[in-house]
Amino acid sequence: MPERSHALPQSIDETQAMLSAGDYVAGRALATVLFLSLRMKRPLFLEGEAGVGKTEIAKVLAKALDRPLIRLQCYEGLDVSSAVYEWNYPAQMLEIRLAEATGVGDRDAIERNIFSERHLIRRPVLQALEGTGGRAPVFLIDELDRTDEAFEAFLLEILSDYQVTIPELGTIKAEEPPIVIITTNRTREIHDALKRRCLYHWVDYPTADVELEIVRRKAPGCSADLSEQIVAYVQKLRQMDLFKSPGVAETIDWATALTELDRLALDPETVSDTIGTLLKYQDDIARIQGSAGAKLLSDVKAELAAAE
Template identity: 70%
Template sequence: MALEQPKSVDATLELLGAGKYVADRSLATALHLALSLGRPLFLEGEAGVGKTEIAKVLSETLGRKLIRLQCYEGLDVSSAVYEWNYARQMVEIRLAEAAGGADRDALAKDIFDERFLIKRPILQALEADEAGAPVLLIDELDRTDEPFEAFLLEVLSDFQVTIPELGPQIAKTPPIVIITSNRTREIHDALKRRCFYYWVDYPSAARELEILKVKAPDAPAELSRQVVAFVHHLRKLDLFKVPGVAETIDWVHALVQLDHLALSPEAIENSLGVLLKYQDDIAKIQGHEATRILNQIKAELAGAAAVA
């Protein structure tokens, strides 16, 4: 059952909280404005900070269908929007020829009927849905090529797609559009101007701890505090890929599964591959460096507890 969109920033915060997404007020404000004014929301930030999750939470909490377009290099209209079912069209032509007396003009018009249209994610998102306008997630747009960006301009400006054989396909109710980018390349200004923009940064230590309370409620409090402190130290280092929030959550789950109540050199050594995804980064941290960071964060946490 579809729910009404939130009417205020506070209601948007509550909506995200109902979907177990811990957001700050600035993100809730950007999302509220995008929903209220019917504009796409362009979310940019490092991988693993929770951009894609926002679309999933909206779909779940609003009771709307989630339509996801996962972008990649070489993505084109036939994969993202529509294509004709050529096999069925050929069968239709052969049947008409076998029946004899086929009118070529009528046949050409008939085989480009909607019955032979294969609808891909963007065209699906423009269709009316009794549950309400769907959530269209265009994920990792920076992986695509510039020609595909140019095509999206029509979709994001007018919420329509023009099919030469059928004409404009216009959404009666515009979908909720969430676009994400990991900023591996710059997205053209023309596309950004059609969206509201928000940079999703790594959370503060306090907010990341709140995220763990929601996403890993069974984790011991001391373990969660140590994990957050350890991860925040790693984010200050010169690593090929520092861990995101998703890796923090995965690491806590892994440590709980291994029955660790707190971090130890052994626990870090055995599970570092859950947190870091490149061998050079693992080699830089494991052993002495991991122990040094662990001792440092334990001292910092003990000092903070004494002051409190």
């Protein structure tokens, strides 16, 4: 049995406190769906814009529960050999040549030897299924929308029974299902058949108060005044029609960068010099340069002053 301190949370409040202890500021809705996912042993499907903290949930959960974190980073062209398993072909060829050199003629014995587990290269899916009881890993399937529908269908089969068949070895079934977190940036729609097997939550951009708390936790060296200005500025940017609005990760990066530069407040020159930590597309950067950027900063400071 796992230690009590690493046991699954027994309530929504405990779930929220667990995330908070890992410096993840979560609303009650997220804590609720995560609690239910753990209790019902169902995958949790997290959808939202890039940089809003979906992946971080799995990392915090693995650390809080003292479970291994196994991450399958999805990409276009991902296949079974990269996601599940493959054979160590160079080692197998060496075994065959050694058998030939020593005169071993038993073909069945050679086949059993080259297709033994010591020549099996375990990829993330297989690693996730081989967790021991009470220590099943947190299995993060990150950015599923980057894969194609064929791999999505294959994954659906695995998540239905938590098992995979290797023709040469047989069926490997999880002793205990892993804790599955699936993320997607919604660059394409995921099939309903997979979503039906999951609990769903949309991870949105945080409110100003929540984002300010995140900055305080993740960039503690950033002064209170500068943190407020950073968050207010980012919140304003997200109201603009940008190609890619900055996520929470970019907010933290910006706060960290300004702290490293010993800045105590935002000014037009500082914003211009460091904007590359916040915005990653030249068209977006061009939109806030010059008078537009100066007005945006002026509006931010005026609103903060009025709120005091």
